[in-house]
Amino acid sequence: MEQLSVSELCGYINAVLTSDPVVSDVWVFGEVSNCKRHSSGHWYLTLKEADARIDAVIWRSTALRLSYLPQDGMAILGHGKVELYNGRLQLYLDFITPAGEGLLQAQYERLKAQLEAEGLTERKRPLPLFPQRIGIVTSPTGAALQDMLNVLRRRFPLAEVIIAPALVQGEDAAPSIVEALYELFDFEPDVIIVARGGGSIEDLWAFNEEIVARAVFASPVPVVTGVGHETDTTIVDFVADLRAPTPSAAAELVTPDLATLRDELINQVGLLHGLFQGRLQLLRSELNQQQQQLLRHDPQLRLQQGHEHMTIQQQRLQRAMQRMLEMARLKVQVAERSLVALNPERTLARGYAVVLHAGHAITNRNQVAVGETISIQLHHGQIQATIDELRD
Template identity: 55%
Template sequence: MQILSITDLTGYLADLLESDPILSDVWVEGEVSNWSRAASGHCYWTLRQGDAQLQAVCWRQQALKQPRLPANGEQVLVHGHVSFWQGSGKLQLYVDLIRPAGIGILHAQVEALKQRLEAEGLFDPGRKRAIPSLPRRIGVVTSPTGAALRDILTVLRQRWPLCEVVLAAAQVQGEAAPESLVEALYNLYGVELDLIIVARGGGSIEDLWAFNDEVVARAIFASPVPVITGVGHETDTTVVDYVADLRAATPSVAAALATPNIAELRNELQLSTERLREAVELQLSEGRDDLVQAMRQLQHLAPQSRLDRDRQTVQQLRDRIQRGLTTHIAFQKLNLRGTRQQLEMLNPRATLARGYAVVRRADGSVVLSPESVADGDELLLELRDGVLGARVDHGIGPIG
């Protein structure tokens, strides 16, 4: 018989407990008592059921990840592993997950998985890829006999029959479902695709279980092309929905989100065709306008029209000269007439016509005063119609 040290024995106990497959991954339900949270952040409490009790500890790191910590008297469901702490000589449950007891173990497991995958970055919004707008090839992972496939194909036929569907059949429920889904996904990764739809019709949370499987989630994360999930009904959210690039509420919605609408494409096509026609018609009509303009210019520059224009110019000049000349002559005529009239007025003979006479001596000099002649001198009276001889007689007085 070998004598063991305490350290050896407690170490052996710890090793034994930690290597046990059941004890290293246990879910336990019980009532919380003696709850205490140390200054260090670690939590210690006793988990009870009737008279049975178990010491539980949750380290600070894990405690911080819990959405909410329990209080004394609450029923909780916890996950963790059992080990032996040499320091206190006690067997303890090392807890990494605490949930209210009511939610059930499946739910709690999903929560735990989500927490872990999220921490690893599998849900990172930054890595979500855009869904191609006109996919040519769509991979579909679903049951070949399910309503989900029928729904998807109906939507694809309506919206986007130009694409090709590559169906990778998989079991979507039951024990073998996760492995079957993973295989179908990896088979599709060997095919050239634009995107993948992972789908399953509605069912209970147990039915959708495979879509909460860690391996399936990681397989979706590994997809080289965008993945759209459409699992269950609107209200169901599974772990794969968080990993997928896009989550659709149902398989039909997944198919709709994956494709354009052919009716919209027809509109778009018609619009493009109209724009095409309008653009070319505009250019043609502009060309026509330019041509008309050029023809006008050409006509303007033609030799014949140049000659016509020159001839016209010459004619105009001639007309102007003519007009100028006529005006000039008329003016001169007027001028002449005026001068003549003036001249006429100065003609002494005009005075004679009114009855006056010019009196001259015999030598022809004009007599201007009576004293310049003596009685008996001979004078000549020049009248309108001739010359009259006369003799001076100062004795004849003035008339009147």
């Protein structure tokens, strides 16, 4: 018989525990006692019932994403795994919820929190406007498929529809849905619909399975879910790119309405026609402006305008010269009359005389002296005289 040390025995037991499918993925119901939060952020507690108890731990990283934290005396439903620590069994919890919600609801909330923590619920890709190929994962015999096909034919008959049949209820439904999804990926559709009709939470449970949620997230193209009725929300609804309340609504969301497109096209054609007419009118106006500019810069026109301008200037110059000659003629006439009026001959003709001495007119007696000879200029002739006397 083989002998083991204590550490070897504990290691063996722990290996058995971690490989056991029950205790490595277990849901446990119990009452919380000895609940304490350590300064590190970890939670330590005991789950107990009348004649049994087990120590439990919630790590700080897990506690930060839990929406519900334990308190002494509370009855909870927890999920985790059992391991051996220092020779004692210990339950490591990764999710807890009030016990009254039931196991299915607890599994739902745990998986939802896990996927949210991984970021799988945040990706929301836009749907293609005009999908050429639409993939559908659903039951081939359900009414949901016919409802979706009717909508697709009515709204957008141009699209090719590829149906990947799958079980949508029962134990084999989840792997069947995953297989159908991966088959569709090979056909390279533009968008995928995952759908089924309404039912109870148990009927819809395949769409709450982790493998289905991860297969939806693995899709290379947008996924729209239409599972159950409007009040039903499954895990795949959170992971999908868009959730529709029903299968028919999902078919409407992935397709444009051909009638609406036709009306919109007519409207756009009208708008384009109006824009074209406006642009055409603007171009015509610009063309007229360019033609006017060309006419204004035409050499023949410029020469004609220059000739007209030169003619006008020549006429202005002629008129100006005539005015200048007329003014000069008037000035000459005035000067002539002035000269005539001031002519000394006319004064002499009236009996006046001009007295000259040495060729200069005498206007003052101080200009001459007694005995000097002076000349007296008359109108006719000249008299020479000698000054005998000077008077004041």
